[in-house]
Amino acid sequence: MNVHASQVYLRLKFGLALANSVMFTTYAVYFIQTLGLTPLQLLLVGTVLELTVLLFEGITGVVADTYGRRKSVILGMFVMSGSFFLEGSVIGAGAVVPVISLFVWVLISEAIRGFGETFLSGADTAWFVDEVGEEHAGPVFMRAKRWTLTAALFGIGISVGLSTLAANLPFLAGGLLYAVLGVYLLLHMKETKFVRQERPPGSGPWTELKSTWLTGAREISSRPILLMMLAVTVFSGAASEGYDRLWEAHLLKEIKFPAELPISAALWFGLISVLTILLSMLAMWIAEKRLDTTDERIVFKSMFVLTALRIAAVLSFAFSPNFGWALVSLLAVGVIGTVSAPLFETWLNLNIESRARATVLSMMSQSDALGQTAGGPFVGWIGNRLSVRASLTTAAVLLLPILFVFGRVLRKRQ
Structure with a gap:
């Protein structure tokens, strides 16, 4: 197994989790109260975020499979870095260009973020699986989840403090x-197993991109199980968009935090x-000990139970009569999602060929974005x-x- 690639992948996931935890632990305070x-x-x-992903995911996934996953990941890092700087400067941007409302500035930031995410989505996993081999990927996915949880723990304290x-x-x-992580990848991310497909004589870049996309589409259409999972991600995306965007609002406006405790919303x-x-x-530790991630049937059965x-x-959580009930339900949703993610990722990569891995993973993300784009406004x-x-x-x-x-x-x- 390529130990260097595993370490870079784990550090990549750690850095992403740290940055996301810093931003999104208290984002509701910024979006709702400020x-x-x-x-x-x-x-x-x-919806704007997912619509951008829906529009560009297939294109950028093909870019990763055609020109290299490393280039795609690093480009995505710097684009997303710029989007988050803009999102954090929305009030200042509104003062500079007052004809554009603060809400529109948020939408612009999210559109740029979505464009950046499409370069990262699928490409990082495709790079890693090719470098270490499919047979070694599952255990590292589980370990990466533990690393991300540790990073998120540090990020929470930083987020609340800031x-x-x-x-x-x-x-x-x-x-x-995100910018620091992009620089780290420029220096340390090596791509040794990527094989660029031969370009037919006389063909241009668009022909090459089209050929890679068709390879990914044939990969999905030839495997009923992948078609089934494509449909699953549509419904999962629609459901997650409604929950992820509104659980904080449910706590703030309908459940409400205990008034007798002098704790701010950010700290809660x-x-x-x-x-x-x-x-x-704790759940990930138990899952690593009890679940054989190399057995596809066990992985699939676990996903059924977790769903x-x-x-x-x-x-x-939706029908919680009080804060205590809501808290227990909320924790359960979070734990279930954490354990489900690496299992789904492991199962998916066991069913995809290397040459179109980034493209297929991007198509899966695209179907998730379709579900979120269609289901989000309805919810x-x-x-x-x-x-x-x-x-x-x-x-x-x-x-x-x-x-x-x-x-x-x-x-x-x-």
Whole structure:
């Protein structure tokens, strides 16, 4: 196994998790309390992000498979760094160009971020799996998840501390961390196993990109299991967009934090994140000991069980009668998502050929973006017309088709 590639991949995941934790632990305080975004606007922010991903994901995935995964990842780092700097400077940008509202500046930032994410999505995993080999990837994916949880733990403290000084500081710090990570990859990320496909005589770059895209499309269409997972990611994306964008609003506006405790909203979100990470670390340790990630059937069965638990946890959170109930449900959703992610990633890479890996992974991300783009505004509209609780319930209902598909595949295999 390529130990150097494994170390670079683990540090990459650690750095990304640290930066994201710094920014997104207290982003609700910045978006909701400082910028005053409504539930519908929060969903529209996500919609713009995912629509950008939907438009560019396929193109940038093909770029990674055609010209190199390393170049794609590093480019994505610097583009996203710029987007987060802009997002943290929204108030200043609004003062410089007052004809553009703060909400529009947020949308512009998210569009740039989405463009950058498409260069990273799929390319980092494709690079890593090719460098170390499919047979060694699963255990490293599980280890990487532990690294990201540790990084997120550090990020929470930094986020809460910066947020108490100024609500926008976490985004500025996150943008700086992305830039530093980009420089690190420039110096240390080596690409030794990537094989660029031969360009037909007389063909130009567009012909080459088209050939790579068609290879990825044939890879998916020739495997029913990949087609099935493509559909699964659509529903998963629709459900996650509603939940991810509104759970903080549900706590702030409908559940409310205990008034008898003199704790700020930023600190509450930090404490919730810490508890989620500590429980997730324990769950990941148990999963690493008990689950054989090289056995595809065990991985698939685990995903079925975790999906059922996720539905139950989201519904429990939506109908929580008090803060204590909501907290337990919220922690359950977080832990389930943490354990599910590396299992899905492992299973997916076991079913993709190397030559089109980044393209296929990008197509999967594209279907996720399609679900979020289509489902996000619908879930947000329900929140505006009825309540955030109704939006969360809708998010749980959108997960039911995934459970049905998993169950059907398991019955066939048995």
